[in-house]
Amino acid sequence: MKVVLQRCKKANVTVNEEVVGEIGRGFxxxxGFQEGDTEQTCDWMAEKIIHLRVFEDxxxxMNRSLLDEEGSILSVSxxxxxxxxxxxxxxxxxxxxxxxxxxxxxxYFNKALRDKGVPIATGIFGEMMDVSLVNEGPVTLILEK
Structure with a gap:
């Protein structure tokens, strides 16, 4: 599993000129998934993401996590x-x-994040999407498991 994480002030995803997912401050x-990824891989990644300390105190x-900031996630396949x-x-x-x-x-990954109390917006799997964001920092990380 590979995730490109961008700390943002706001972000949205549009399909056929309609906004299908939108967040304020967060990630x-x-x-992306590769052969051999499992639900356990998703659980590990969800836990890692919500506790990453990449927000400024x-x-x-950078000492505050997404949970500390009560931020949201826009997840795009x-x-x-x-x-x-x-x-x-x-x-x-x-x-x-x-x-x-x-x-x-x-x-499963999105549900794992929701189950941890994080508000999640998503794109639509398999669709052509336009993604917009205001990257804060900029802070961009690549996480792999």
Whole structure:
């Protein structure tokens, strides 16, 4: 599982010119799955994300978590995170999980975050989406399990 996490002031995802998910301050996540990922992988990632201390405290140190900030998450499925560009000019997506498997894991991952008390907005799995955000910092991290 791979997640690109961006701390944001606001973010949204649009499908067919309609906003389907929108948040204020929190994290915008691009979420990809590979063969072999499991629900346990999702649980580990959800726990890691909500407790990452990447929000500034009163001393301008990154000491506060998403839970401390009462922030939200915009979660967007992104199989292209597993695009291999080492050969040729077209990415190879053979390492990405098959769509049925990835969709089930994506839904499980979002539920795991919700179960931890985090407000979640999402895109629509498998759809062409336009994603907008105001990256705060900017802070961008790549998490892999």
């Amino acid at each position: 915008m996540l691009l979420v 009163e001393n301008e140190k 992104q199989f292209t995170l597993y695009g291999d560009c080492t050969k040729g000019r077209r990415p190879n997506f053979m390492k990405a999980a098959k769509p049925e498997e990835a969709e089930a894991l994506y839904e």
